[in-house]
Amino acid sequence: MTDRTALIRPVPDSFPLALVRHGRPDIDLGLARAQHREYRRVLEETAHVVHVVPTDEAHPDCVFIEDTAVIVGTVAIIARIGAESRRGETPPVAEYLSRRFDIVEMRPPGTLDGGDVFLLDDVFYVGRSSRTNDDGIGQLRAIAHHQGFPVVTVDVEDALHLKSAVLPIDDETVVVTPRSVDESKLEGLRVLYEHDDERNRFSALPLDERTVLVTADAPVTAASVAAMGHAIVPLDVSEIQAADGGLTCMSIMLR
């Protein structure tokens, strides 16, 4: 059976102070925690071993653990997160990953957020964004090439991260928010589009070969994923979305 471990980090009391791109939304802390518990329950129900990294009150965004590290073959790259206030999130994640991977800490001036990286059909796609710079991409590329993986850089034009706008569903399919990234770099992939009425609401996390966790507030886009034969599991993560998060950002998947 496939080894599926998911690292998660609970919602801290300070979560309502999380970074946001626009304004300061009201975040219901109790609801955020309930939604996070549901996320954990779905992972456990789909045969993931969930490892919980203790939360950190000094880092309101620490629930977005995805941004702290990228697994590239046998190496765990510890990110130098683009937002300076988040850089202290990485040590406990690195400590856990060091039990299973060779650790490479990203060096300045490189910056990279895990939310800008996905692996699809053995190719790494990396977003050049307001959080991930060319030097960070270069460091990731060197390690990926050494491990035998090609790297494609995608300019993120109107989104926080690559995975805010391009969501991998399976080995050949992504769901894209129109007019958000340089789509020419996605050539060769099957592209489904987020419905315009649901702009920036759809997020997805493949749970196994067949099942995809999707945000509950983008049902039309989710239906297009279901039409391809995937079983979809909708989850309400309104409070996570209020802090610019989605479904991938709350875990690091070790598979």
Ligand code: CIR
């Ligand atoms: C931030 O601005 O860094 C957080 N409030 C949201 C990060 C979401 N991360 C992700 O999608 N990978």
